[in-house]
Amino acid sequence: MSAVVDIRLREKTAERIVRITLFIGLALLPMLWQGQYALGLLTLMAVYGVLLIGLDATVGYLGQVNLAQAALFGLGAYGTALAVQSGASFPMALLAGIVAALIPGAVLSLPALRLEGPQFALSTLSFATLSVIILNESESITNGAMGISIIRPRLFMVDLDARGFYWLSLVILFAAWWASQMLLKSRIGLAIEALRDSPTATDSLGIGTLRHKVLAFAWGSALAGLAGALHAMNFGYLQPAAFGYDLMVMLLLGVVFGGRRSQWGAFVGAAVVAMLPNLLSNRTLFTGLVTIGSILTLLPVIRRVMTRRVPIFREVAPAVAMAVALVLAFFASNVEEWRKGIFALFLFSAVVGLPNGLAGAVTAMLSRLIRFAPDPLPQAKGGIRSPEIFAGLPLHVSNLKKSFGGVRAVDGITLDIGQGETLGMIGPNGSGKTTFVNLVSGLYAPDSGSVEIAATRPVPGSLMSAFSAGAARTFQNLQPFSGLTALESIFVCQRDGGKSEAMGWLSAVGLEDKARVLCSELSYGNLRFLEIARALATRPRLLMLDEPAAGMSRPDILRLVDLVTSINRAGVPVLLIEHHQDVVAELCDRVAVMDDGRLIALGTPDQIRRDPKVIEAYLGADDTETEALCETEGLC
């Protein structure tokens, strides 16, 4: 459609240039836009910028609706105010603000981060309500609802005026932005994004779900405290009510409006949250903006109607919301009375119409107009290797039992896997194979019996502990890290080495040409190979493949057989659960057959094929049926 311009610049570099230009512009802005009022707004924008970059760590990167940020901001502000009252210097007061938010944030994070979705939102909301109550009621310390006043201390003998403080806030915003970007683009950041998509996978691959969640939350809380400290020194007067639910809603919506998972988005959101209340007081400006908004939201609807298609909800709803705002702009006698309602209308159109926020929409538009030079791919290094030498058997299971209600899913299994062995596990649907893998990998705790992996006994029911012992697995129901590229999903799982080694693992499973592709865009078969590569990259002492060939095409199955053969040759012990009998027969040294939670046979593929119990379990005793099924299952 439109011409794409090629630019010999990497996206990263281009972003950096624009960002630095922005900050220089912002620093120079007070020369053009003069007056105390303008300066106050700009400072507020910088403070909110820090706050929203922090909020984005949980709302965007962690993907959880965090309603505690306004309260943490308040706690930080009060921490600074109290420190200043007791005579702390400027840097100490800033530090006090950070600590005052970080400690309660950390305490909250431990129970809250075990929760998901609405439960997480609720626990943060209760924390926020509780914080405001405490600030209000501890009158002897905070002076309660009357509020608290402070005078800004000097910074290293310099008495900062309003402009000086603005510049300081800008510098801090720049630093917070840069540090967040570093942190969230690093391996830690990738881990945080990975656990959002599949906490089970991040735990069973040893990335550590909880510690990364706590880290993201702590980082967000620390930035909230820092922003609170700046806020206290900027205004010099604090009241608990200012940090309540209304501010929280504004902040949350700022992040969503600007665009999640992006420091740019957080900054745009901060600018909107800081400036919007002032827009409403200028009627002409407000009416103009609403008119522009209405036209912009109407355009997609008109385009639909012109091409004779029925407009869809995502396009109609924002247009309707903006139309209501337009009606208010022209007919309401006092627009400020409708402040909340108008916010709501704007935000509704933004959330529905721009699901990736303003920053996301602009990025999408730019990527249609400009093609940046791609980041070079690293040279592939390494590949499938034998595991480090360890004592004992890779897997020793004795008398393992697990019931769900009345169903005995695994009923007394005793099994060993030898050094370098590939053990196949077959059995009809519902015979307990996946439950067995879930018990060994620590997703479930067994009712009784024991699991030993490489001569260590992991804590029952702990994925991380089973991983530390040396287990790694793939999943029957795929658990991809949808927001990461193929290369990144390997890199984040790797035990050692950098991007080159990650590339090495990718080429070992034949996905080297998919390195830059997002997991959400990979095909089903490729995702299965990627899961194997992910597990291999952790250098396991026991690799468990849970139905790797399920749903694979014929050529992919051949590729899989080659891959498992080379894993086997490298000496990695494998537990292979599989329905395709020919695959099992070709790859496995021994085969275990499960039925109804029990092990009914164990031996070489040839022995198993002839075992009467196996034939009965698979095919039933009836002879005519046996023959028919022999064909399909390829068993006899």
Next chain:
Amino acid sequence: MDAKYLALAQMAVGGGLMGMAYALVAYGFQLTHAAGKAVNFGQGELVMLGAFAGISLSGIGLPYWLSVSGAMVVGALLGWFVERIAVRLALQQRNEGWILLTIIVGLFCVSLVENIWGREDRPFPTPWPAGALDFFGISVTWPELAIAAGALSIMTLVELAKRYTMVGIAVQAVSADPDAAELCGIRSRSAISLSWAVSGAAAAFAGTVIGPVTTVGPTMAAALTLKAFSVAVVAGLDSGFGLVIAGVALGAAENLSGYLLGSGWREAPGLILLILALALRPQGIFGKKIIRKV
């Protein structure tokens, strides 16, 4: 009985009866959560709008019962509307946007109320006698009894309808598996819309019974959402009548801590208990444990 204990018992009973209203609003959460795995973070605003609708309908001269029914119709329409504009799309896209969108719709409702009915608190007119009943020295007012009776009867009616009518069974099928239900010829969307409408009607009804005890004003919404949501989550989002116990306990705890610690601390113990309950039993006290499958 000792006068001090009597006062405490009085507080607990009053709070417990109020807690029945929280349970009723929480029941609305349960209904929508069962049907579509989403809840309305602006449910408190529906309670408030229901109460104001009731006041206005009484104001134009309708008898009490008709204005309560009218408020419930308004609530049902609003519940349906919230699902349509704020929840359906986000759930199709499988993201958490519905939390934000329901908050946004709630925000708009508050603004609407502020501009239509004003910011002042208002009394809610009822036909109940003014006096109080006396049970072993504990006095209970008629409006308080109306909360308990109303909440219990609404919940019982809906539960019966869920179990013994075709529509109710269809809704249960959708909550178990919407795709399978569609394959059996049930319109999942209609079932989900119906759940939201019933949830909205329950919220509006709660508004009409809470109104006479407290008063009705635009600030009542936010606190109510949090309390009712706490009740729903602490009891477990799929726990049925477990909510009544949790609701009564929360109401009583709130009143007692307000009495013992001072009115500013009213909500604190409930909140601490909520965070603890969530940390120790995320599925709720009466909820079923979820088994992770991979």
